[in-house]
Amino acid sequence: DAKTTQPPSMDCAEGRAANLPCNHSTISGNEYVYWYRQIHSQGPQYIIHGLKNNETNEMASLIITEDRKSSTLILPHATLRDTAVYYCIVRPGATSLTGGGNKLTFGTGTQLKVEL
Amino acid sequence: GAVVSQHPSWVICKSGTSVKIECRSLDFQATTMFWYRQFPKQSLMLMATSNEGSKATYEQGVEKDKFLINHASLTLSTLTVTSAHPEDSSFYICSARDSRDAKNIQYFGAGTRLSVL
Numbered sequence A: 001d002a003k004t005t006q007p008p009s010m011d012c013a014e015g016r017a018a019n020l021p022c023n024h025s026t027i028s029g030n031e032y033v034y035w036y037r038q039i040h041s042q043g044p045q046y047i048i049h050g051l052k053n054n055e056t057n058e059m060a061s062l063i064i065t066e067d068r069k070s071s072t073l074i075l076p077h078a079t080l081r082d083t084a085v086y087y088c089i090v091r092p093g094a095t096s097l098t099g100g101g102n103k104l105t106f107g108t109g110t111q112l113k114v115e116l
Numbered sequence B: 001g002a003v004v005s006q007h008p009s010w011v012i013c014k015s016g017t018s019v020k021i022e023c024r025s026l027d028f029q030a031t032t033m034f035w036y037r038q039f040p041k042q043s044l045m046l047m048a049t050s051n052e053g054s055k056a057t058y059e060q061g062v063e064k065d066k067f068l069i070n071h072a073s074l075t076l077s078t079l080t081v082t083s084a085h086p087e088d089s090s091f092y093i094c095s096a097r098d099s100r101d102a103k104n105i106q107y108f109g110a111g112t113r114l115s116v117l
Helices: none
Strands: A009-013 A018-023 A031-038 A045-050 A061-064 A070-075 A084-092 A110-115 B004-007 B010-013 B019-025 B032-038 B045-051 B067-073 B076-081 B090-097 B106-108 B112-116
Touching: A009 A018, A018 A084, A018 A110, A031 A061, A045 A061, A045 A070, A045 B106, A070 A084, B004 B090, B010 B019, B019 B032, B019 B090, B019 B112, B032 B067, B032 B076, B045 B067, B076 B090
Parallel strands: A009 A110, B010 B112
Antiparallel strands: A018 A070, A031 A045, A031 A084, A061 A070, A084 A110, B004 B019, B019 B076, B032 B045, B032 B090, B067 B076, B090 B106, B090 B112
16 A cells, blocks of 8 residues: 655644645555544544545545645534544555455554644 | 444453453444554554454464454454453454445444553
């Protein structure tokens, strides 16, 4: 799986948009960008994923650059409950017969702190 | 989203005893489940991939005889930490993917905090 690079920490004011960047310059054609977050002492939570088009759901938006070498997760109106470690992971989206494509390799992520 | 239940959420045990952790997919079938371990202030590390009806696949450096994994049904996988020692104290987290979902999303349990005295 391609390696990702994220800033170790970011701060955001409550009510403002939180924009979390991720670099994945070695991403290959069949790899998707997945975002998860982990609130302290809990299991990770799936947020969103995409291949090349921008995606939006009830939690966030995902903007992927045209060359797919980087992406940005956007939380449009951050709240205190969005304080968490956010992980950007690149991996194949389709089921792999060998099972290897199903692995999630977690990096160090970005610690987002939302403050009043 | 899909729900994964993990039990217990917290366990304290004496050194040398064994501890079993259960991971259940509540509203979907999971032919594949995953077990992770997380030490304080560190990221999640994959320990093993659990396959329904077959042997688990362990990551390099993970002792299969110490961390026994059983995936006997499409909704349940168990991790047994055998002869636990203080260095096994950690946060253990399972995840599962819906076998019928092409999106390849893993859903995580809430985790089990193991403290070995």
